[in-house]
Amino acid sequence: MLNNQSVDTIIHARWVIPVIPHNTVYENHSVVISGHKILDILPKDAALVKYTAKEIFSLDEHHALLPGLINAHGHSAMSLFRGLADDLPLMEWLNNHIWPAEAKWVDEDFVADGTLLAITEMIRSGTTCYSDMYFFPNISAKVAAEHKMRTQICFPVIDFPTAWAQNSDEYIHKGVELFDQYRNSDYVNVAFGPHAPYTVSNDPLKQVATLADQLNAQIQIHLHETAFEVKESIEQYGVTPIKRLAELGLLSPSLQCVHMTQLSDDDITLIAESGAHVIHCPESNLKLASGFAPVDKLLNAGVNVALGTDGAASNNDLDLLGEMKTAALIGKAVAGDASAVSAHQALEMATINGAKSMGLEEKIGSLESGKLADIIAIDLGQIDCQPVYDPASHIVYATNSHQVTHSWIGGDIHMNNRQLVMIDTLHLNARVKQWAQKIKDADSQQASVTA
Numbered sequence: 001m002l003n004n005q006s007v008d009t010i011i012h013a014r015w016v017i018p019v020i021p022h023n024t025v026y027e028n029h030s031v032v033i034s035g036h037k038i039l040d041i042l043p044k045d046a047a048l049v050k051y052t053a054k055e056i057f058s059l060d061e062h063h064a065l066l067p068g069l070i071n072a073h074g075h076s077a078m079s080l081f082r083g084l085a086d087d088l089p090l091m092e093w094l095n096n097h098i099w100p101a102e103a104k105w106v107d108e109d110f111v112a113d114g115t116l117l118a119i120t121e122m123i124r125s126g127t128t129c130y131s132d133m134y135f136f137p138n139i140s141a142k143v144a145a146e147h148k149m150r151t152q153i154c155f156p157v158i159d160f161p162t163a164w165a166q167n168s169d170e171y172i173h174k175g176v177e178l179f180d181q182y183r184n185s186d187y188v189n190v191a192f193g194p195h196a197p198y199t200v201s202n203d204p205l206k207q208v209a210t211l212a213d214q215l216n217a218q219i220q221i222h223l224h225e226t227a228f229e230v231k232e233s234i235e236q237y238g239v240t241p242i243k244r245l246a247e248l249g250l251l252s253p254s255l256q257c258v259h260m261t262q263l264s265d266d267d268i269t270l271i272a273e274s275g276a277h278v279i280h281c282p283e284s285n286l287k288l289a290s291g292f293a294p295v296d297k298l299l300n301a302g303v304n305v306a307l308g309t310d311g312a313a314s315n316n317d318l319d320l321l322g323e324m325k326t327a328a329l330i331g332k333a334v335a336g337d338a339s340a341v342s343a344h345q346a347l348e349m350a351t352i353n354g355a356k357s358m359g360l361e362e363k364i365g366s367l368e369s370g371k372l373a374d375i376i377a378i379d380l381g382q383i384d385c386q387p388v389y390d391p392a393s394h395i396v397y398a399t400n401s402h403q404v405t406h407s408w409i410g411g412d413i414h415m416n417n418r419q420l421v422m423i424d425t426l427h428l429n430a431r432v433k434q435w436a437q438k439i440k441d442a443d444s445q446q447a448s449v450t451a
């Protein structure tokens with residue numbers, strides 16, 4: 001038909017899972033992209049009549065389209081430490097392995113290469129927006145922006161000196177500078193990242209609360225990760241970590257509480273009333289034997305629960321599809337109820353709830369006209385996931401990351417039929433191998449000195 005509207009991209013798909021409206025699946029629909037945004041979602045027949053596109057993707061036999069996944073907690077550059085120290089509890093892992101390794105290796109180059117390695121893995125497994133908390137956040141922000149990857153960069157605040165900053169004043173000062181630098185960025189949102197209640201003392205925590213409020217910035221913190229953390233806080237401060245944060249003025253809808261195992265009913269009420277968000281990282285919690293977040297209770301209390309992988313050194317991958325399945329399965333086991341944490345709830349945790357936790361729900365987290373075109377396609381045509389009665393259930397329970405075929409961020413294609421468009425993976429792989437060799441050689445030298 002003549003006079004139809006010209007747009008940039010049309011994706012025809014067998015199924016479209018928009019996440020909002022809840023529990024909805026459209027069959028044989030098309031998503032229309034104009035500029036950076038979704039212009040329309042409509043039946044394929046109508047799309048063919050109404051629009052002409054510069055580029056058309058025909059995924060209408062056996063692909064599902066859904067909003068790009070949002071990884072609400074991680075430490076990207078730690079991908080270079082994947083598998084360095086496994087099968088240990090949190091404090092032994094941190095004190096005896098990870099913090100010494102970070103003191104030795106973490107510099108600008110390490111963060112640049114590790115961050116790109118993480119971004120590569122995330123794109124290949126369907127993530128289009130991720131949260132990062134690490135040293136040299138100026139470098140991780142730059143790498144993400146250069147590769148047009150959407151990110152929340154939580155700049156670190158911690159009481160001990162590192163190669164990035166000497167003391168909490170310097171961590172905060174450098175972080176606020178970064179916040180200013182990316183104030184108008186399309187891709188990078190800068191947030192405060194006080195590490196944990198056991199590594200940040202009261203004064204810097206109060207400063208974080210005041211400044212984040214003034215700047216209208218988000219705050220992310222590891223919280224109630226283990227029983228040991230809660231016990232130590234009661235001994236030292238007379239209250240649980242979450243109550244201490246409440247007393248210091250941090251508990252608000254801007255707070256993202258990562259982990260949240262060991263919660264009493266009082267703690268849950270406190271979180272729900274404050275509007276703070278919980279970032280659930282089930283695989284890291286399982287691997288470090290940290291404990292179980294009561295996800296079903298939190299959701300029933302009205303708390304927004306998003307999903308994160310944590311770093312690749314404690315997971316050991318950044319695969320949010322797998323994390324959804326783990327969250328759904330463990331959520332049922334913890335609640336003792338097979339209906340707890342349904343497939344659709346897990347999908348919401350990995351999409352719209354992640355967007356809400358970052359204050360980005362007007363922009364991303366669902367496929368809706370007017371939102372940014374952050375979209376992924378998953379191939380459900382393979383024999384090992386037949387038959388398909390409910391594609392949402394399949395995506396959570398019966399797919400793996402290799403079935404993610406396409407990815408768009410702000411309308412730009414990042415992965416086309418599993419080919420990465422923005423990243424030179426051959427060059428990256430060579431850099432990663434060099435890091436691994438250096439780290440391994442230093443480890444074996446150390447071992448021979450100790451022997």
Ligand SMILES: CSC[C@H]1O[C@@H](n2cnc3c(O)ncnc32)[C@H](O)[C@@H]1O
Nearest residue numbers: 075098133134135156158195222311
């Ligand atoms: C201040 S930068 C981030 C800091 O956090 C460390 N880290 C990684 N995973 C965890 C975790 O599960 N709990 C607490 N701290 C963690 C990381 O190694 C960096 O030092």
Ligand SMILES: [Zn+2]
Nearest residue numbers: 074222310311
């Ligand atoms: Zn973490």
